[in-house]
Amino acid sequence: MKHLEDKIKNLPEKPGIYQFKNKEGRVIYVGKAKNLKKRVKQYFRETFINQFYSDSKTLAMLSKVQDVEVISTDSEVEALLLEQNMIKMLKPRYNVNLKDDKSYPYIVITNEPFPRVFPTRNKKSDGSKYFGPYTDVKVMRRSLKILRDIFKVRTCNLNLNESAIEEKKFKICLEYHIKKCDGPCEGFVSKEDYNSMIKQVSLLLNGKIESVIKELEKEMDIKSKEMKFEDAAEIRDKIETLRIYIERQKIIYETTEDIDVFAVEKADDDACGVVLKIRDGKTIGRSHYYISNVLNVTEKEILEKFIVKYYSENDFIPDKIILPKIVIEDKIKNNIAIQDLETKSKNNEINNDTEIEFLQTIQDWLNTKRKLNNIEEKLKIIIPQKDEELKLVTMVKANAKLMLDELLIMKTKKYFIPPALESLKRDLMLENIPRRIECFDISHIQGSDMVGSLVVFQDGKPRKSEYRKYKIQHTKKIDENFNNNEGNLVYNIPDDYAAIREVIYRRFSKLSKENSENVIPDLIIIDGGKGQLNAAIKVLKDLNLYSKDKKPFVISLAKRLEEVYFPEKEGPYNIQKSSSGLKLLQKIRDEAHRFAITFHQQLRAKRTIKTELLDIKGIGKITAEKLLRKFDSMEEIKKLIIENPSKVIEIIGKKQTQILEKYFKKK
Secondary structure, three states: OHHHHHHHHOOOOOOEEEEEEOOOOOEEEEEEEOOHHHHHHHHOOHHHHHHHOOOHHHHHHHHHOOEEEEEEOOOHHHHHHHHHHHHHHHOOOOOOEEOOHHHOOEEEEOOOOOOOEEEEOOOOOOOOEEEOOOOOHHHHHHHHHHHHHHOOOOOOOOOOOHHHHHOOOOOOOHHHHOOOOOOHHHOOOOHHHHHHHHHHHHHHHOOOHHHHHHHHHHHHHHHHHOOOHHHHHHHHHHHHHHHHHHHHOOEOOOOOOEEEEEEEEEEOOEEEEEEEEEEOOEEEEEEEEEEEOOOOOOHHHHHHHHHHHHHHOOOOOOOEEEOOHHHOOOOOOOOEEHHHHHHHHHOOOOOOHHHHHHHHHHHHHHHHHHHHOOOOOOOEEEEOOOHHHHHHHHHHHHHHHHHHHHHHHHHHHHOOOOHHHHHHHHHHOOOOOOOEEEEEEEEEEOOEEEEEEEEEEEOOEEOHHHOEEEEOOOOEEEOOOOOOOOOOOOEEEEOHHHHHHHHHHHHHHHHHHHOOHHHOOOEEEEEOOHHHHHHHHHHHHHOOOOOOOOOOOEEEEEOOOOEEEOOOOOOOEEOOOOOHHHHHHHHHHHHHHHHHHHHHHHHHHHHHHHHHHHOOOOOOHHHHHHHHHHOOOHHHHHHHHHHOHHHHHHHHOHHHHHHHHHHHHHO
16 A cells, blocks of 8 residues: 555645545545545544544445545636536446436427427537426426417427528428417518527526516517507416416515525435425425435535535526535524635634535535626525524425435335245245246147247236247257257157247347346246256256256246146145245246237237138238238228228239239128
8 A cells, every 4th residue: 555655645735536446446436625635645544534434334445445546626616516527427336326317307498590498308518408307297397388388489390590491491380370389480580589589488497487577568568569469468468377377386485586495314325305496485396316325424415415416407506595504513503604604614603614615615616607697696505593594494304304205115115025925935945035037838739839938027026028929930849969059959759848948948048148147037937747847957957057056946837736846856846725925826827828828829810811811812922921910810801901992002002902802702
């Protein structure tokens, strides 16, 4: 560790980020600092470790640190943003993990001469404005509906620009005729007027409804003075719609300021952060983030990461941010703005400079973002201790607890083990709970249309997306000299066992090549007796998936007496008839049987149709196959030829259709 000590001694005393790496060179932690040398050196002081990092998780991280790299920046704000980007890109093992919001939708106003407004889950750096993310999709849809009820925003995907409009490349659509669009595609609305409307849309999406109403009232007055009463009446209707919407919103704080209220709630290794958005005294919605990997992380640190993530994904910055008192010492008795924190610190009312530095960095960063939005007034950060603002924080914290409880309930359900699986584990004497079960079955009539089925049950429930059906290509038993070389299968005796071998081979051969043990099911069920079980085991052995060292648990279930067969045991094993484990086995076996029979019946029906079609003079194999791809029965073909022959002509041509028409008339 001598090289690490030397490296730390030579670190710059500047703001920036530091990266801890393990012996493989992988980044396991990313942090930021006002003074890189001081902060990194602090980690490895024995007194510091004992005092602040007594938890096992951080000690484990420090024990793995073999190298450190730093990137210096010109300011703390730059360090803050760089840390956020590096964590998102590298996903270090020991950093707090905030759930990525790529699954949450945004509302986007596109960067075009005539912008469009629509929901999206793909946020791009193309100059477009994004509003969200909306953690509640219903809120987003409601916002879009109100927006489209009031504003005539185009919904087409046309590449509108002034030259294309002048050349009359496009024509108005139905949206124009039903008065949902002003027809920018044909120049019926100017670029300036259209973008003025889009500015109002942006205000509405930011919750500034009163500002939109004031602008619309001015427009209405102008139209009235110009004697354009129809236009004025249309604007009046928009204002009334907005006023109805405002009346439904709850007034929770008497103010004209835009406010975001933050709070977090933590339980073991999970946490939830909630931000309540207040515009003109009315709540317009909330957003929540789930956070994991926080077992030994304080609520202060969680809140810091939450604030940074939230505003790195949102362009709108409010006038005021209200934070819970966890960000500073509890010695403060009155509400305090961040501007006064330094004074309080000097007077020993606060004795921890770290929180002050962080909040000032946040404030500087957000003020920069406000300037980009042409807002010169500085942001206020408030830590309330009493009055209405404290009630707001308490309410948001209660919401965070509610959301976290929902997450924990979902996790409990995810890891819940059904009693039937516990019973099955006991009945079959398994080492582990059989969470993933796969069952195989074969279906045919005297060897014709032979098919195989695979059904998958996860935690006692069918996972139909993973069901598979197989057309059996060989209906003869594999020779004893069978090996797992691809394409080297030898057959000589017709038998059901050949089908089982083929299905097992096709299911597990890819697994063998990938040498991937983690997707082998906890329990494999073969529908049948000892012979079918031995056939399956033989294939698994040849694929090197069944040996002394590794043995997937494979059984067969004979239907007549519901007897279970094990590979190493000669006779059958009987499970108690009242056992819920046996009932689950029967349910899975019956589902595999149903799935196989359904597929077999489909193939047989198609073969029957094909045979009849080929008996018709003038209908060949290719024409029959075309019809089979579209229709399931001869009756269906007959009905369509009588009622709508043009559809059949599209598939097989006029001549063949006439042949079929004559055939059905004679019949």
